[in-house]
Amino acid sequence: MTDRPMNDGYDVVIVGGGAAGLSGALTLARARRSVLVIDAGAPRNTPAEGVRGLPALDGIAPTEYLARVRAEVRGYGAHVVDGEVEAVGRTGDGFAVTSADGRTVRARRLLVTSGLVDELPNVPGLRDRWGRDVLHCPYCHGWEIRDRAVGVLGCGPLSVHQALLLRQWSADVTFFAHTVPPTDEEAEQLAARGIRVVAGTVASLEVAGDRLVGVRSADGTVVERAVLVVAPRMVARAGFLTGLGLWPVEHPSGAGEHIPCDPGGATDVAGVWVAGNVADPSAQVGAAAAAGAAAAIRINADLVAEETRRAVAARRDPFSAEHEARVCASVLGDRRHGL
Template sequence: MSVDAAPVDVTIVGGSYAGLSAALQLARARRSVVVVDSGARRNRFADTSHGFLSRDGEAPAVIAAHGREQLMAYPNVRFVEGMADTVSRGGANLIVSIQGEKIAARRLILATGVIDELPSLPGLQERWGRAVFHCPYCHGYELGQGRIGVLATGENSFHQAMMLPDWGPTTLFANDVFEPDAAQAAMLEARGVEIERQKVVALDGPKATLVLEGGRTVSLEGLFVASRTRMASGLPAALGCAFEEGPLGPFIRTNEAKETSVEGVYACGDAARSAGSVSHAVGDGVTAAVAAHKSLIFDVH
């Protein structure tokens, strides 16, 4: 399919919280916007979302659906369901290909998100977002100050274990992956964190019962894992966007206006920060959209 002669103002790849937020700002500026979305939100495994003002405790899908419903009330917005395959330059425009359709735009916002890479442990994946979490601000309060575990995945697990006692009695499961040094061990002890060195071999039970080598079990209200992340889309790399290496994985490098190293391309949400949440994603979307809009007016990048 050929590219339409008249480009839209902005194409946004990613229709979750950051992408919807960016689209809303541009729609209200009366700019033409296309949102491309594959429908795979990072928090789709969680039953509820927390910490986002006015939507605390709602299902993630409900928040996203309500945002999309409000956005689509603007006649200058088009929503395309599907995976963006490629992006290329066409003169001054950026051309996104979605399953054969090509959309040209003057600016591009990447809200493509990340994928969590979880430890290979029987029973963990199916409890992700329900009894196994990565963010205490998102899920810690609902554990009711019950017993909490941290499954070590590396040095970042020390930071996680230091934070979690504010939400409940905490045990760090070293799991042959992380051994705190003397200073770290003293800090953990001061926070009341116990260290369990018996290896975890599986998760069982309705919540997060850890099965240790030898058969001993430890029942928890919740287990936290500092998951590694990777880009959910190959578009940022294909465009030549520069990346930063964060504590949990790479993310797209942006300036304070959320512009990437590639002219005319902006990025927001989890793909463009070292750690994220729904609230962060929504704020990032606003920043990226306002910057993209100003660049259309003043023709600056």
């Protein structure tokens, strides 16, 4: 983690400082909770030129968006640090969060917003063009590639669906069967929409002047394309949760792995919530931010319920009341020493 001053314990530790994590932090900090955000600094949308479809901020650079929200979060007293979480374990009625550099902090509750990794097909040149003219989401990039020559790589269960979607933005769409040739029904759908199907595997991309100009098949045929759309396998960044018995599972869409949760973000492990792409691979920035805020509201309600139970117990037992006073003083002391 960074050398910024931190407390030993927080009401909530948030793992991941993207839209979901920072939105959750903003909500919790405004609820006067002590909050620590630990961010590994590898946002999924870094290659993109701008965040699209975000009301009032459409087109803002991803780095600028995160910097703005970080400043807002810190303005309410939350701590935001750079670092990578290596492990999380139980400690008493809370959690111990350990970073890669060996530092450990305590948390009463945990919000995981660590996002996902896009695993791309093994096609030479694909990774180099990712986020520029190799794309994945028509709702993120469709307007920018409208009326251009678009290719869709058949590489996953959502590939045909992508091709049919992209037809909304361009009349010139070609589906490269690659490793996922369309079924007879899908082939009929593609043909009905005027989408050409190229059989065989894709060998490489053709690039000229730092721009995509074509897709080369294994037989040497080159089809001119300005954009290639792929469906990556999306895998949750959640290995550090295995110590709590939380493992990524296959997403119902077949697009990858996620951490399951209820509609409010609560997982099967008491005290642990998830939000953003680690739970919902398809969530855009706005949806991820909304999920982070929703989870934060439920976390705060859970903490209030716990504090109320303790207060009632303290009222009935003077010795318990004395202990409760010490706990409250400690928590308030942590908040007074916030950044």
